[in-house]
Amino acid sequence: MGLKKFFISLIPTPLVKLFASPYIAGDSIEAAVVTAQKLWDGRRVCSTIDLLGEELESDEEVRYSVDVYERLIDSLGDQNYATISLKPTQLGSHCGTENCQKVIRGIVQRAEQYNINVTLDMEDHSFTDMTLDIFRALKKDHPTFGTVLQSRLFRTDDDIISLKSMNARIRICIGIYNEPKEIAMQSKPEMKKKLLQQVEFLFKEGHYPEIATHDEAVINDAIDIAEKLNIKKDQYEVQMLMGVPKQAFQDKLIQNGILVRLYVPFAEKWKYATAYCKRRLAANPSMAAYILKNILHKTAGKR
Numbered sequence: 393m394g395l396k397k398f399f400i401s402l403i404p405t406p407l408v409k410l411f412a413s414p415y416i417a418g419d420s421i422e423a424a425v426v427t428a429q430k431l432w433d434g435r436r437v438c439s440t441i442d443l444l445g446e447e448l449e450s451d452e453e454v455r456y457s458v459d460v461y462e463r464l465i466d467s468l469g470d471q472n473y474a475t476i477s478l479k480p481t482q483l484g485s486h487c488g489t490e491n492c493q494k495v496i497r498g499i500v501q502r503a504e505q506y507n508i509n510v511t512l513d514m515e516d517h518s519f520t521d522m523t524l525d526i527f528r529a530l531k532k533d534h535p536t537f538g539t540v541l542q543s544r545l546f547r548t549d550d551d552i553i554s555l556k557s558m559n560a561r562i563r564i565c566i567g568i569y570n571e572p573k574e575i576a577m578q579s580k581p582e583m584k585k586k587l588l589q590q591v592e593f594l595f596k597e598g599h600y601p602e603i604a605t606h607d608e609a610v611i612n613d614a615i616d617i618a619e620k621l622n623i624k625k626d627q628y629e630v631q632m633l634m635g636v637p638k639q640a641f642q643d644k645l646i647q648n649g650i651l652v653r654l655y656v657p658f659a660e661k662w663k664y665a666t667a668y669c670k671r672r673l674a675a676n677p678s679m680a681a682y683i684l685k686n687i688l689h690k691t692a693g694k695r
């Protein structure tokens with residue numbers, strides 16, 4: 393375990409909860425739905441809502457997650473600003489690909505009744521094959537189903553080739569999981585350079601890239617690539633995490649006609665949110681700094 397990870401593992405759960413509050417919509421479906429609606433009404437920002445939870449190993453917990461997603465979908469109903477995101481290890485991967493695919497298909501079918509798009513998030517490299525297998529299988533019957541690729545993995549160019557002619561919604565990001573050097577880049581600048589090459593590749597292959605990064609220079613370069621290729625502004629979007637302080641930049645993108653979507657996580661039970669918060673703290677020193685600033689701000693405000 394690295395030093396940074398070690399220190400983060402020492403932070404008591406209630407403090408993690410406090411630190412992470414700007415990054416999580418709340419502890420109910422209603423909080424997530426209201427957040428998405430406010431983002432849209434106030435700033436024309438779209439959302440993708442995610443029920444926090446991963447590495448679930450019991451059928452009961454998987455049934456619980458399905459139930460929450462079904463209630464979330466029914467609460468969202470017909471609207472044009474919110475999609476949902478979900479994870480294989482939250483939805484039955486512990487019993488194999490076939491089981492997971494069946495569970496996810498059920499959620500996708502439910503979402504389809506309201507024209508709500510669904511994205512299958514990408515977890516660490518041990519789930520890449522499973523995720524893409526499920527994606528390919530469901531995409532045939534559910535054309536708006538999308539997934540995620542991580543530019544840090546050496547395999548990603550081949551994965552893009554394997555999605556030929558699928559005209560898919562592909563979120564492209566550097567990836568949040570620390571991966572071994574045998575299979576993944578270790579330097580962030582390299583990952584970002586690769587991400588831009590892959591944005592270009594996705595455009596050329598006829599996909600709809602969802603450019604998921606907070607790096608303004610990378611986003612500007614991606615837009616330049618789109619313009620160079622004569623890609624219309626409705627053929628891609630920019631995605632960021634809720635809580636990352638990039639509002640002015642997001643508003644500028646929206647004014648320029650580019651769709652911006654925020655990842656809006658929520659959890660009814662806090663135990664399912666801890667891993668997400670700790671991972672983001674561990675992977676992103678700037679997030680830790682931002683959180684510290686937040687606390688100082690709150691403390692000063694109380695004086």
Ligand SMILES: Cc1cc2nc3c(=O)[nH]c(=O)nc-3n(C[C@H](O)[C@H](O)[C@H](O)COP(=O)(O)OP(=O)(O)OC[C@H]3O[C@@H](n4cnc5c(N)ncnc54)[C@H](O)[C@@H]3O)c2cc1C
Pocket residue numbers: 512513514515540542563565566567568569580604605606607608631632633635636637653654655672675676678679680682
């Ligand atoms: C919508 C969305 C969905 C994602 N889905 C997945 C997924 O399915 N699988 C996966 O592996 N990864 C996913 N990621 C994570 C992603 O790959 C990166 O790890 C993460 O976004 C940080 O990388 P970055 O490109 O923003 O670059 P960075 O260099 O980390 O960030 C650029 C700048 O943005 C600011 N910043 C970034 N993050 C924060 C923060 N949390 N708080 C405050 N400031 C910050 C900092 O100023 C930083 O210098 C997703 C990211 C987003 C935005």
